Amino acid sequence: MGRVTLVALLLCLTAGALLVQAEDPYLFFEWKVTYGTVAPLGVPQQGILINGQFPGPRINCTSNNNIVVNVFNQLDEPFLLTWAGVQQRKNSWQDGTLGTMCPIQPGKNFTYHFQVKDQIGTYLYFPTTGLHKAAGGIGTLNVHSRDLIPVPFDRPADEFNVVLGDWYNKGHKSLKRLLDSGRTIGRPDGIQINGKSAKVGDKVEPLVTMETGKTYRYRVCNAGMKTSVNFRVQGHIMKLVELEGSHTVQNTYDSLDLHVGQCLSVLVTADQEPKDYYLVVSSRFTKKVLSSVAIIRYSNGKAGSASPAIPPPPPENSQGIAWSMNQFRSFRWNLTASAARPNPQGSYHYGQINITRTIKIVNSAGQVGGKLRYAINGISHEDKETPLKLAEYFGVSEKVFQYNLVKDEAPASAAVTVAPSVVNATFRNFVEIIFENREKTIQTWNLDGYSFFAVAIEPGRWSPEKRKNYNLLDAVSRHNIHVYPGSWAAVMTTLDNAGMWNLRSEMRERAYLGQQLYFSVLSPERSLRDEYNLPDNHPLCGGLVEKLPLPPPYIAN
Known part of the structure; x- marks a missing residue:
């Protein structure tokens, strides 16, 4: 081998080694999804476990980590997981929805x-x-800041994940049969906290144990099916420090409302008499108030010493909506904290960006063929055997769906049409989405692939002059928004994440019966800078694309 060739080879190897060393770390997980008996409310039923656990395993990672999760489906039905709120830049292929992926077969x-x-x-x-x-099949993913990025609070003594939400004693197959027959799943039977439920006075193992004088981070998520909740820690103040991936202005609260699909972090200091205390969770905006408690124990306290005088819930009805709406307005983004910023960098000056499109979404319910359906602007989404993203990628979308059945304004007619629902969106446009809830129940919405700025929630109907009431300075960047009965909510975001992304009701019954759509955000340059190619391990399903040649790959430019 000549000297020049050898030097060139050594340079290439050195450069390759540097690239490998510079790559962000990988975390690997292997999950087995099985059935198992669970009884959150004391009634045994078929649950869905991940590695034998309910709730499932917690993923602890750091910003920019690569997460690799090998999921084995040992159920008797197809299965998919979505990673709600994880933005997955350029990678809607991994979003875990039936519009973007083939389900994992048994x-x-x-x-x-x-x-x-x-x-x-x-x-x-x-x-x-x-x-x-x-x-089941639910769990949490915690993303920590890198060491070089300071966090705007002292490192807590420990962190506790609390997954809570409403629960049904009917099995998931029975609930699905109800919806498939045209009926509703009705009201839940109770509230679970990390897979358990208890009443005041019950002898139960503690949820967490704290040491006097130390401060702890509670990461709390509402993983329920349809019910907003309020939670509070008996005798303690909670300091809100993070909401759906954003550091917040650190206000303190006696209790906090948490809507379906939402997660937040609070700091709790063990500064009270050392004994047991109750974590109290109760339903919000329901005719019958459901509640559950869990024990928070001081390590040097006496077991069973919690006072039965638990803190009361916030008010209900219109007074309660006003209370909850004011709490939402108290949430502010911490603009002085050093942390990850939403892409594109600089979009935290969102109040200075011109709106290029306004989409007003109105949720509704109706009957189609004598069966209950839920809709967005009159269109009730249905999934097809061939995922929408695959059909679009292979250039056969016209055989599966029609773009823009959902219009930017809700139609005057209350009629509901059942069809795959895909909205064509322009890459990098700055859009305003208005959620207008004309029903008597609270709603919660999630947008995959993005964070948005939740700039306003107000009663009544939205109109352009309402923009004068927007928070255009420090609205929290988040991915879920709730809408109170007879109210509206406004969010703003830059559609810079190419792919096909799911906008859905977080009420699972509503999403299953059609209250969702997909935003198709195509990069005009077909560049790897904007979107990844179809992964090698991505299955092809539906009978439409399996035998087609692969489209030309995206290229780096």
Whole structure:
């Protein structure tokens, strides 16, 4: 080998080694999804376990880590997980919804690979197939800040994940049969906290144990099916420090409302008499108030010493909505904290960006063929055997769906049409989305692939002059928004994440019966800078694309 060739080879090897060393770390997980008996409310039923656990395993990672999760489906039905709130830049292939992926068939496995790019915070994962979420398969993903980025509070003594939400004693298959027959799943039977439920006075193991004088971080998520909740810690103040991936202005609260799909972090200091205290969770805006408690124990306290005088819930009805709305307005983004910023960098000056499109979304319910359906602007989404993203990628979308059935304004007619629902969106446009709730129940919405700025929630109907009431300075960047009965909410975001992304009701019954759509955000340059190619391990399903040649790959430019 000549000297010049040898030197060139050594240079290439050195450069390759540097690239390998510079790559962000990988975390690997292997999950087995099985059935198992669970009884959160004391009634044994078929649950969905991950590695034998309910709630499922917690993923602890750091901003920019690559997450690799090999999921083995040992159920008797197809299964998918979504990673709600994890933005997965350029990678809707891993989103875990039936519009973007083929479900994992029984006896098969699929390896998810995504990166928590420029993110911090607390996130949920849960199943998007059938009514599996009602049986389990839920858990949390914690993204910590890198060491070189200071966090705006002292390191807590420990962290506790609390996954709570409403629960049904009917099994997930029974609930699905109800919806398939045209009926509703009705009201839940109770509230679970980390898979358990208790009443004041019950002898139960503590949820967490604290040491006097130390401060702890509670990462709390509402993984329920349809019910907003309020939680409070008996005798203690909670300091809000993070909301759906954003550091917040550190206000203190006696209690906090938490809507379906939402996660937040609070700091709690063990500064009271050393004994037992109750974590209290109760339903919000329901005719019958459901509640559950868990024990928070001081390590040097006496077991069973919690006072039965638990803190009361906030008011209900219109007074309660006003109370909750004011609490929402108290949430502010911590602009002085050093942390990951939403992409594109600089979009935290969102109040200075011109709106290029306004989409007003109105949720509704109706009957189609004598069966209950839920809709967005009159269109009730249905999934097809061939995922929408695959059909679009292979250039056969016209055989599966029609773009823009959902219009930017809700139609005057109350009629509901059932069809796959895909909205064509322009890459990098700055859009305003208005959620207008004309029903008598609270709603919660999630947008995959993005964070948005939650700039306003107000009663009544939205009109352009309402923009004068927007928070255009420090609205929290988040991915879920709730809308009170007879109210509206406004969010703003830059559609810079190419792919096909799910906008859905977080009420699982509503999403299953059609209250969702997909934003198709295509990069005009077909560049790897904007979107990844179809992964090698991504299955092809539906009978439409399996035998087609692969499209020309995206290229780096």
